[in-house]
Amino acid sequence: SASLASVQELETRFLKACVDALGADRFVTGAVDKQPYLTDWTGEFTGDAIAIARPRRTEEVAALVKLCVEYGVQIVPQSGRTGLAGGAIPIGSGPSLVISLERMNAIRSIDSSSRTAVVEAGVILEVLHDAVLKHDLVFPLTFGAKGSCMIGGALATNAGGSNVVKYGTTRELCLGIEAVLPDGSVINGMTGLRKDNTGLDLKDLLVGAEGTLGIITAAVLKLAPRPTARATGFLALGSLDEALDTLNAIQDRTGGAVEAYEYMPQPMLDAICRAFPQTSLPLTGDVGTGILFEVASTRPSDAEMMDEGGTRLESELLAELEAQMENGAVLDAVIASSERQRDDLWRMRESVLESIQHAGPYYTFDLSLPLGRVAEFVAKMDVAAKDLGFAPLVIGHLGDGNLHYALSAAEGVDFHDLSLDAAKAAAFDLLADLHGSFSAEHGIGQSKLGLMDGMKEPAQLAAMRRIKQALDPQNLMNPGKLIPGVEARP
Numbered sequence: 001s002a003s004l005a006s007v008q009e010l011e012t013r014f015l016k017a018c019v020d021a022l023g024a025d026r027f028v029t030g031a032v033d034k035q036p037y038l039t040d041w042t043g044e045f046t047g048d049a050i051a052i053a054r055p056r057r058t059e060e061v062a063a064l065v066k067l068c069v070e071y072g073v074q075i076v077p078q079s080g081r082t083g084l085a086g087g088a089i090p091i092g093s094g095p096s097l098v099i100s101l102e103r104m105n106a107i108r109s110i111d112s113s114s115r116t117a118v119v120e121a122g123v124i125l126e127v128l129h130d131a132v133l134k135h136d137l138v139f140p141l142t143f144g145a146k147g148s149c150m151i152g153g154a155l156a157t158n159a160g161g162s163n164v165v166k167y168g169t170t171r172e173l174c175l176g177i178e179a180v181l182p183d184g185s186v187i188n189g190m191t192g193l194r195k196d197n198t199g200l201d202l203k204d205l206l207v208g209a210e211g212t213l214g215i216i217t218a219a220v221l222k223l224a225p226r227p228t229a230r231a232t233g234f235l236a237l238g239s240l241d242e243a244l245d246t247l248n249a250i251q252d253r254t255g256g257a258v259e260a261y262e263y264m265p266q267p268m269l270d271a272i273c274r275a276f277p278q279t280s281l282p283l284t285g286d287v288g289t290g291i292l293f294e295v296a297s298t299r300p301s302d303a304e305m306m307d308e309g310g311t312r313l314e315s316e317l318l319a320e321l322e323a324q325m326e327n328g329a330v331l332d333a334v335i336a337s338s339e340r341q342r343d344d345l346w347r348m349r350e351s352v353l354e355s356i357q358h359a360g361p362y363y364t365f366d367l368s369l370p371l372g373r374v375a376e377f378v379a380k381m382d383v384a385a386k387d388l389g390f391a392p393l394v395i396g397h398l399g400d401g402n403l404h405y406a407l408s409a410a411e412g413v414d415f416h417d418l419s420l421d422a423a424k425a426a427a428f429d430l431l432a433d434l435h436g437s438f439s440a441e442h443g444i445g446q447s448k449l450g451l452m453d454g455m456k457e458p459a460q461l462a463a464m465r466r467i468k469q470a471l472d473p474q475n476l477m478n479p480g481k482l483i484p485g486v487e488a489r490p
């Protein structure tokens, strides 16, 4: 038809303008070569794009955004494609350009005295981990996708992970960003200042905006000193409430040294063993409320070796665990005695998502609750889910009140025969009662967009829409993600 011809003509002219501006080597245009960029880790989301742009410099990103505005082409910022909400994949039928940050992967500098790193958005998280370790520093953000996800994606989703209990989310680890706004202007917030009250914080607006308000091209990140003493272990506890009390007791005894406190109940461990039969579980028997924990300290005194063996930190930890065993909260405990055992524990933790996938079709909630209400949620939701024929597989960053609550089918039941809508209604009713959030750390993207209207306060949604419209009046920056009900201008 005539309109199809005119779309094709626009796409051709647009692509020619892009190539003229940046050079052909910055673009992936072949149908086969584009494919990897048009689907993500989940495999659930696929889309289409005129091309994949792979700029090398911030000015190139800005030039691309300006061309997209000129031609009315939608922009999809993309990093490692490990996001779990479909945010990095184009949606809808309008012409889109994927802007991949993968070639902007320089670590510009690491400053040991200010304990900061200046990095481009395409730096892979694990690459940054390794680079700062050479300076005896750590970048504490970590989770299972660390080998593929990139700093830009982590910032855009305000990723959490296992160390939030001590270091906060990505937002709290970010001192500044450089970004290209939807009109192609560049904001340079790379001073690394720890205090700067000169107006609205655009950094905090773009962090967690899932690419709907601009493209983050670089960031100044906070680093932490490398711990000199560390202990990692696994606990079997009587209940989730006791697990929380034990967390607080360990924090008090160790001066707040808990870096990770991950809820891994027995059904989750069973699922891991089914997916990875070589797994050797840290404790024998039913662990009930299992917790993988890690404590770490930079205090030299905590690293001193004690007469009875082990560091002072380990000895404090052991003393606390003994006290918790005496009062009946902790039923069993093990502490890794080698780096290898520690790695085994973390490998087990990081294989969770694949283990859930291995268990068959599933739906997963990414919830957060006030810490004191987690146990109530799990108890009530477990009953509701089992009544409906589901087998819950739950993993949680317990120290943050964050649960990844997955529903798979009970044995002998076909997942597709079950009422997922009833399970969702049960979960969301409970969340409303307990004042929780339906999206803790994975973001809204396209997969949870439909929930926003019903779950988020109307006044907050209206303010989000007004901000979006002010910064991106044509709704070209990652449309159809995160912010519901924003219509493109005619």
Ligand code: FAD
Residues within 6 Å of the ligand: 041, 076, 077, 078, 079, 080, 081, 082, 083, 084, 086, 087, 088, 089, 101, 121, 142, 143, 144, 145, 148, 149, 150, 151, 152, 153, 154, 155, 156, 157, 158, 159, 160, 161, 162, 210, 211, 212, 214, 215, 216, 217, 353, 441, 442, 445, 478, 481
């Ligand atoms: P992408 O998937 O490429 O993009 C994610 C979103 O950010 C999209 O909306 C995209 O448009 C936008 N975006 C990407 N780059 C930019 C940029 N430069 N500027 C602006 N917007 C941009 N998440 C957690 O929080 N905690 C976990 O524990 C966790 N565990 C995971 C484990 C596994 C095995 C997997 C596969 C994922 C896990 N995730 C977790 C989710 C995911 O890894 C994070 O959301 C991650 O931060 C996404 O980074 P990415 O580079 O892959 O981003």
